[in-house]
Amino acid sequence: MSDPRRAIPRTDALLREPAVAAAxxxxxxxRAKDVVTRTLAQARHGALAPHRVRETVLARLLDLESSGTTLVPVLNATGVVVHTNLGRAPLAHAAREAVYAATGYVDVELDLATxxxxxxxxGTLAALRERVPEAEDALVVNNGAAALLLATxxxxxxREVVVSRGEMVEIGDGFRLPALVESAGARxxxxxxxxxxxxxxxxxxVGEGTGALLKVHPSNFRVAxxxxxxxxxxxxxxxxxxxxPLVVxxxxxxxxxxPLLPDEPDAASxxxxxxxxxxxxxxxxLGGPQSGLVLGHAPLVERMRRHPMARALRVDKLTLAALEATLRGPVPPVPLAVHARADELEARTRSLAARLSDRGVxxxxxxxxxxxxxxxxxxxPEVPLPGWxxxxxxxxxxxxxxxxxxVLARLDRGRCLVDLRCVPREQEDALVEVVVAVGA
Known part of the structure; x- marks a missing residue:
């Protein structure tokens, strides 16, 4: 029997197709070649039938033209809730709606009454203070590293910033706390x-030359x-x-x-x-958009707000809208996934397995x-989240x-594990179809 993959068209032939060439x-x-290459790879791996390659290429090119982005939506089936390579927190529906509403003109710096x-x-800063009443004032910048940079x-x-050697951490992608702080002129x-x-x-x-004390939570490792x-x-x-002042x-x-994360420090405490x-x-x-949160005593936060660097680190109206909706709206996907019950996950997982088995997978x-x-x-890092x-x-x-x-799944000892913890229920049908396509 001949290999059905022989029917997969060639890259150059697809690019000469009139509709593809026009796109x-x-x-x-x-950009068009990238879409063609990715679709052909999907077909060669068995995730797409050869006869559907042309229509899939055209559909993806149309989507790319309408969205203007090469970012590909992914179902996170790894069981890792805050997945950095997948953009960390998925926004709640309320936050997405707020972002869309903020794409036009909004009163981000205008009092409509006067x-x-x-x-x-x-509004966003008020929402932060409401969620953390212990904070006299609040500020939002473009990420967590920026918040620490602005504070120091x-x-x-x-002047000198005093910090423990045990907290001289690397925050990710090769960026180290000492370099971050010293780049701002602090010693x-x-x-x-x-x-x-x-x-x-x-x-x-501590002495005359001390500007601040610094305590950093070593969040991605433990020394025991x-x-x-x-x-x-x-x-x-x-x-x-x-x-x-003490910066934490x-x-x-x-x-x-x-209570589920007893060793994880929180802002209020x-x-x-x-x-x-x-x-x-x-x-x-928190489960919101990329941003850096600053909470604390009003005079200190105001010093940060008035510093020239704050302008370079400020967030746009879309981030402000998404963050406010996250703070005021229903529980976002991240906390829901972290607190998902193991028995409910087991029921969903066994149902998924039965559906796949019925479809011949x-x-x-x-x-x-x-x-x-x-x-x-x-x-x-040391808290397991039991699941299936x-x-x-x-x-x-x-x-x-x-x-x-x-779909990004987890590889473990020769198995491909599909974990539903971070997969919304409404996307389970789509997950079934893509797994069935791969197994066909």
Missing amino acids: AERLGRE GARAGRGR TALGAG LREVGTTNRTTVADYAEA GFTSAPTVDELADLGRAHGT DIGSGLLAHD TLRAGAGVVTASGDKL GLADPAVVPVEGRVGGGGA AVSLPERYAAALRLGSPA
Whole structure:
């Protein structure tokens, strides 16, 4: 029997098709060729029938023309909730609607009642203060690293910022805290050791040249065993005694204590413990758009707001709209996925396995297996999220990534595991169809 893949058309032949060539004229040849290449790869991996290649190419070119972007929607079937390579937090429906509404003219810096200029993003900042009443003031910048950069710049530029050696972290993609802080003109004063630092170590370093004390949550790793670190309360007392502000970077953006994540610091508790400024990411555990959150004492936040660097780091109206809707609206997808119940996930997973089996998909043995999901994004690295997954043969993984929609599953010991923790119920039908197409 001949290989059906022999019917897959060649790249140059597809690009000569009149409709494809016309789209290439409008989009550019390289963009059109990329669509053709990706579709052909999908067919070669068995995720698309050869006779559907031409129509799929044309449909994708049409989508590209209407959306103007090469970003491909992906179903996250990895069980990792805050997946950095997939853009971290998926926005809630309310946030998406808010972004769309903000694409036109909006009163981002205008008081409609008076016609005068008004504070930028005042609704979003009010929503932040409502969610964290311990904060006297709030500020939003374009990501978590920017929030920390602005804090150390406005409060410590030209002076020393005292930090524990055990908290000199790399925040991702090769960016390291020392380089980030020093790029703003502050001088880092390292104290203690990698595994043990005391409040006395900080006290010995504080002097006339100290601009701020800094505490950083090492969110993506743990040092265990013979360790110690000063608490926020202890550093706050030291800072008050010397008139030195305490900046605490909590990392993953948890606004209030979550019993499921007992070791993950939250903004409210950290401020109650005496921090002057708390910085965090908005697109991790909060489940909002990429943004950096600043919460704290009004005079310190105002110093940051008035610093010239704040203008370069400010967010646009779309981010402000999405963040406000996230703060005021229903529970976003990230917290829902983190708190998904294992028994409900098992029921969904067994139902998915049954549907796939009925459609002739060959499942691995056993078909449904227990798995442990993860928060991801550097948050709560030691907290497992018990769940379940459909087990498929390993060969499915590559074809699913090239499917329509694209599906990113987890590879584990020769199995392709499809975890529904982060897959919305309304997208399960689409997931079934792409898996069936791969198995056909």
